[in-house]
Amino acid sequence: xxxxxxxxxxxxxxxxxxxxxxxxxxxxxxxxxxxxxxxxxxxxxxxxxxxxxxxxxxxxxxxxxxxxxxxxxxxxxxxxxxxxxxxxxxxxxxxxxxxxxxxxxxxxxxxxxxxxxxxxxxxxxxxxxxxxxxxxxxxxxxxxxxxxxxxxxxxxxxxxxxxxxxxxxxxxxxxxxxxxxxxxxxxxxxxxxxxxxxxxxxx
Amino acid sequence: xxxxxxxxxxxxxxxxxxxxxxxxxxxxxxxxxxxxxxxxxxxxxxxxxxxxxxxxxxxxxxxxxxxxxxxxxxxxxxxxxxxxxxxxxxxxxxxxxxxxxxxxxxxxxxxxxxxxxxxxxxxxxxxxxxxxxxxxxxxxxxxxxxxxxxxxxxxxxxxxxxxxxxxxxxxxxxxxxxxxxxxxxxxxxxxxxxxxxxxxxxxxxxxxxxxxxxxxxxxxxxxxxxxxxxxxxxxxxxxxxxxxxxxxxxxxxxxxxxxxxxxxxxxxxxxxxxxxxxxxxxxxxxxxxxxxxxxxxxxxxxxxxxxx
Numbered sequence: 311x312x313x314x315x316x317x318x319x320x321x322x323x324x325x326x327x328x329x330x331x332x333x334x335x336x337x338x339x340x341x342x343x344x345x346x347x348x349x350x351x352x353x354x355x356x357x358x359x360x361x362x363x364x365x366x367x368x369x370x371x372x373x374x375x376x377x378x379x380x381x382x383x384x385x386x387x388x389x390x391x392x393x394x395x396x397x398x399x400x401x402x403x404x405x406x407x408x409x410x411x412x413x414x415x416x417x418x419x420x421x422x423x424x425x426x427x428x429x430x431x432x433x434x435x436x437x438x439x440x441x442x443x444x445x446x447x448x449x450x451x452x453x454x455x456x457x458x459x460x461x462x463x464x465x466x467x468x469x470x471x472x473x474x475x476x477x478x479x480x481x482x483x484x485x486x487x488x489x490x491x492x493x494x495x496x497x498x499x500x501x502x503x504x505x506x507x508x509x510x511x512x513x
Numbered sequence: 514x515x516x517x518x519x520x521x522x523x524x525x526x527x528x529x530x531x532x533x534x535x536x537x538x539x540x541x542x543x544x545x546x547x548x549x550x551x552x553x554x555x556x557x558x559x560x561x562x563x564x565x566x567x568x569x570x571x572x573x574x575x576x577x578x579x580x581x582x583x584x585x586x587x588x589x590x591x592x593x594x595x596x597x598x599x600x601x602x603x604x605x606x607x608x609x610x611x612x613x614x615x616x617x618x619x620x621x622x623x624x625x626x627x628x629x630x631x632x633x634x635x636x637x638x639x640x641x642x643x644x645x646x647x648x649x650x651x652x653x654x655x656x657x658x659x660x661x662x663x664x665x666x667x668x669x670x671x672x673x674x675x676x677x678x679x680x681x682x683x684x685x686x687x688x689x690x691x692x693x694x695x696x697x698x699x700x701x702x703x704x705x706x707x708x709x710x711x712x713x714x715x716x717x718x719x720x721x722x723x724x725x726x727x728x729x730x731x732x733x734x735x736x737x738x739x740x741x742x743x744x745x746x747x748x749x750x751x752x753x754x755x756x757x758x759x760x761x762x763x764x765x766x767x768x769x770x771x772x773x774x775x776x777x778x779x780x781x782x783x784x785x786x787x788x789x790x791x792x793x794x795x796x797x798x799x800x801x802x803x804x805x806x807x808x809x810x811x812x813x814x815x816x817x818x819x820x821x
């Protein structure tokens with residue numbers, strides 16, 4: 311064998327063995343390292359399943375669900391899956407031209423677009439940053455991701471409005487009942503007539 | 514001659530006595546209802562103070578009022594006298610950073626509480642103030658009427674009865690027709706009020722209103738769910754005021770006051786000050802609270818606050 315033919319053969323063997331190694335030890339399995347309270351290093355082997363990102367809030371109660379009236383959808387638009395079920399989700403950020411052109415995003419539009427809140431795989435749901443998929447009737451959790459102070463006040467009935475009984479069952483209005491999620495600033499209202507000035511009464 | 518004089522004197526003395534007798538009887542008769550008046554007018558005339566009524570008497574009074582009102586408005590009007598709930602002291606919160614001055618509360622209150630339409634009586638008055646000046650009533654505008662609210666550079670402050678813990682209005686009433694109930698609501702017995710309006714002069718918030726003429730409420734707009742101390746139709750010549758919708762809030766479960774329920778921005782809060790879990794306690798403990806005319810030591814249970 312000449313030297314010239316040995317070199318490519320060696321290369322092939324090396325490439326094959328590398329491929330073998332990478333199959334036998336999955337790249338996404340890892341060791342979790344941290345220091346415990348006494349300063350000792352703790353190393354935990356984690357399987358791939360354990361390392362995958364799932365919504366899991368440790369040491370925290372899951373968010374309570376609040377009684378709310380039906381979410382304020384535009385007419386004939388829900389369920390979204392009526393149209394979206396057969397459509398391939400296009401994750402490309404873009405200006406919508408065929409549908410939903412009436413929606414003008416005016417809500418930190420430079421940092422956000424549709425699929426940051428709407429769930430691409432099941433359009434009848436919303437999606438939190440953590441990946442958890444939630445119902446439209448739980449949209450307060452979505453808004454609360456950024457507006458934590460308002461969410462905190464809303465839960466105790468200070469921000470927004472509750473209806474029902476002061477000493478009984480209450481219903482919460484969703485954020486979207488007062489704020490258009492795509493353009494959340496509260497819109498000005500026409501005031502009711504001013505009172506009659508003294509001396510102008512008709513009686 | 515002397516006989517004649519005696520006779521004249523005698524005649525004069527007799528006639529003066531007669532005159533006095535006649536006067537007393539005549540004035541007395543004038544003060545009483547005419548003999549042709551219906552029985553209910555007589556009963557109303559001799560009705561005792563609300564707090565002195567026995568259970569039986571109260572029942573009769575309520576039945577009489579229900580009958581009168583139902584006849585007057587052509588539909589079934591109920592009058593109740595639900596007592597305060599134990600362990601409850603009502604408090605009200607109003608978020609000045611949210612109110613946009615749309616006056617929905619004013620007219621919600623008028624409809625719920627059977628206020629006179631003409632002459633117009635409003636228990637809630639919304640004033641427009643300037644953001645630069647703060648709560649300065651020298652620049653307050655009561656009759657603002659732009660196309661859209663809120664207007665730039667302005668904020669809005671609805672004023673109604675503050676349900677003071679130390680109410681000046683009840684102290685000046687010469688007949689004790691107005692008093693504070695145990696749940697903190699200041700009420701008026703319209704049947705006992707003599708219409709002297711001392712309480713209106715004493716109230717620093719302009720929260721009391723006088724029925725100068727017969728109140729006019731269209732029969733189809735009357736709210737038939739009424740309370741004796743609250744929203745039952747008022748007679749002419751008496752003073753009335755906000756009662757935190759006593760006809761709603763004293764029930765179990767109790768609805769929110771009408772102004773709270775109609776507010777489109779959720780600026781109005783209502784709850785039990787003695788309940789540590791209530792929204793009122795949360796806002797008092799966590800938000801910036803403003804008490805209107807705090808320096809007068811009226812100790813209102815109406816808390817203006819800023820949620821932001």
